[in-house]
Amino acid sequence: MAADRRLHVALAGDGEAATTLRSALTATDAFELTELAGRGQSEPLDVAVLVHEGTSEPHEELARLREHTGAPVVLATTTPSSGLVRWALDAGVADVLWLPASEESVLFVVEKAAQTARQLEPGSGEGRVVTVFSPKGGSGKSVVSTNFAVAAATHAGTKTLLIDLDLQFGDAAIMLGLAPDNTVRELLGTPAALDGEKLGVYTERHSSGVDVLPAPMSPEDAELVGEEAIRSLLRVARESYDLVVVDTAPFFYGPMLATLDQTDELLLLCNPDVPTLKNVRLTLKTLELLSFPEDRLRIVLNRASANLMDRGDVEAALDRKVDWVLPLDPTVPIAVNGATPAVLSRPDAPFGIAMLELVRATVGGDWAGGKQHNRAARLFSFGRN
Ligand SMILES: Nc1ncnc2c1ncn2[C@@H]1O[C@H](COP(=O)(O)OP(=O)(O)OP(=O)(O)O)[C@@H](O)[C@H]1O
Ligand SMILES: [Mg+2]
Known part of the structure; x- marks a missing residue:
C-alpha cells in the first residue's frame, strides 16, 4: 500500500458505537469511507470494519459482510471478552478493536490489517x-x-x-x-x-x-x-x-x-x-x-x-x-x-x-474474459501467434 494512498474502508453495523467509529474514520484523511452494498466489483476495498455491540458472537453479521467483500475484517467491539477474541481468531478476523478507541488506535489497527493482508497476498515466489x-x-x-x-x-x-x-x-x-x-x-x-x-x-x-x-x-x-x-x-x-x-x-x-x-x-x-x-x-x-x-x-x-x-x-x-x-x-x-x-x-x-x-x-492460466478473477494463474506459457 502506498504510504500516502487513502485506504478504502467500509463500516458495517449501526448504533451509537458505529456512529462514533464512523466519525473517527472520517476524522483522518488516511481513510476513504465507502459503502459495502452497491460497490462495484472493481472498486477496491482495503479493510471492512464490523461493529459489534452485543454479548453474542456476530456469526451472521460476519457472514453477510463476507458476501460483499474478501477484504480483511476488523471486529470493533464494545463488549470485549476472551471468548469473543478466540471466536474472532477462529473466524479469520484480522484484528479486534476495543471500543471506545482513540483515533490513533483506529488508524493503527485498520492500517495494520490492510498491510498484513497485502503481505499475505499470494505470490509464487517465482514471478x-x-x-x-x-x-x-x-x-x-x-x-x-x-x-x-x-x-x-x-x-x-x-x-x-x-x-x-x-x-x-x-x-x-x-x-x-x-x-x-x-x-x-x-x-x-x-x-x-x-x-x-x-x-x-x-x-x-x-x-x-x-x-x-x-x-x-x-x-x-x-x-x-x-x-x-x-x-x-x-x-x-x-x-x-x-x-x-x-x-x-x-x-x-x-x-x-x-x-x-x-x-x-x-x-x-x-x-x-x-x-x-x-x-x-x-x-x-x-x-x-x-x-x-x-x-x-x-x-x-x-x-x-x-x-x-x-x-x-x-x-x-x-x-x-x-x-x-x-x-x-x-x-x-x-x-x-x-x-x-x-x-x-x-x-x-x-x-x-x-x-x-x-x-x-x-x-496463460485461468483467463476470465474481462472479470477480476482468481489469483491461481501463475503458470506462464509463452505463446506466439
Ligand atoms: N498501436 C498504436 N496505435 C496508435 N497509437 C499508438 C499505438 N501505440 C502507441 N501509440 C501512441 O504513440 C504514443 C507513444 O507511445 P508510448 O508513450 O507508449 O511510447 P514509448 O515508447 O513509451 O515512448 P518514450 O520512448 O517516449 O517513452 C502514445 O501517445 C500512443 O498514443
Ligand atoms: Mg515511454
Whole structure:
C-alpha cells in the first residue's frame, strides 16, 4: 500500500458505537469511507470494519459482510471478552478493536490489517519479469507495458507489479491516471534493506489491482538509481509478485543492462518504419553480443497498418520472425489521453483485442474474459501467434 494512498474502508453495523467509529474514520484523511452494498466489483476495498455491540458472537453479521467483500475484517467491539477474541481468531478476523478507541488506535489497527493482508497476498515466489524495450522513442513501450500489466491483473488475476525504469522521462503512472508521491528513487534512496514489505509501502495500486512503482519525478534523479539497486529491486519484486512488467527508456545503458540480467521475457517493440527497423536490427546484434538468450526474446510489431510495411516486409528487414503484431489504432491515443488503458476502455477495438491475445498467451492460466478473477494463474506459457 502506498504510504500516502487513502485506504478504502467500509463500516458495517449501526448504533451509537458505529456512529462514533464512523466519525473517527472520517476524522483522518488516511481513510476513504465507502459503502459495502452497491460497490462495484472493481472498486477496491482495503479493510471492512464490523461493529459489534452485543454479548453474542456476530456469526451472521460476519457472514453477510463476507458476501460483499474478501477484504480483511476488523471486529470493533464494545463488549470485549476472551471468548469473543478466540471466536474472532477462529473466524479469520484480522484484528479486534476495543471500543471506545482513540483515533490513533483506529488508524493503527485498520492500517495494520490492510498491510498484513497485502503481505499475505499470494505470490509464487517465482514471478517472471517481462521487459518492454525499443531502441526508438515513442514506439509504444509505455502503452504496451501498462496495457500488459493491467490485462494480466484483470483477466488472469495475476499478482502484478509494473516498474517504470524509464528513469528520466517515465510516464507509466500518468498513463494509468496515478499521481503518486513515491517512486523508484524514494524506494531505493532509503537506507533500510529492500524487501517485499518495503516494496509494498512504496508502490501505488491501480484500480485494476496492478501495483505501480513509478519512475523518479525529476530527470536529474535518474542517476541516483544504481544498477546494482535495480538488480536487487527486480530480485525482490519477483519474490513478491507473479508478474513484474518493466517499462524502459529507449537506449542501452547501465540500468537497461541490469534489467536484462533479470529479464525472463523481452518484448522488443518495433514500428513499421525504416529508422526504427535499423535500430531494432542493431539491438538484435547487441543482444547477441550480450549473450541474451534467444528464447527469451519476442519481436512485437506495433502500429501495424495496411498502408505501411507489412509483417513480411518487417521480417525481411530484420531477418527474423515477428512474434506479435499490434495494430495502429486510434483508440490507443484516446485511451492514453483518458488515462485508462485501452484493454479496459476499448477491449473490443483492434489494439485491445490483439493486446489481450498477446497477454493471454503469455500469462496463460485461468483467463476470465474481462472479470477480476482468481489469483491461481501463475503458470506462464509463452505463446506466439
Ligand atoms: N498501436 C498504436 N496505435 C496508435 N497509437 C499508438 C499505438 N501505440 C502507441 N501509440 C501512441 O504513440 C504514443 C507513444 O507511445 P508510448 O508513450 O507508449 O511510447 P514509448 O515508447 O513509451 O515512448 P518514450 O520512448 O517516449 O517513452 C502514445 O501517445 C500512443 O498514443
Ligand atoms: Mg515511454
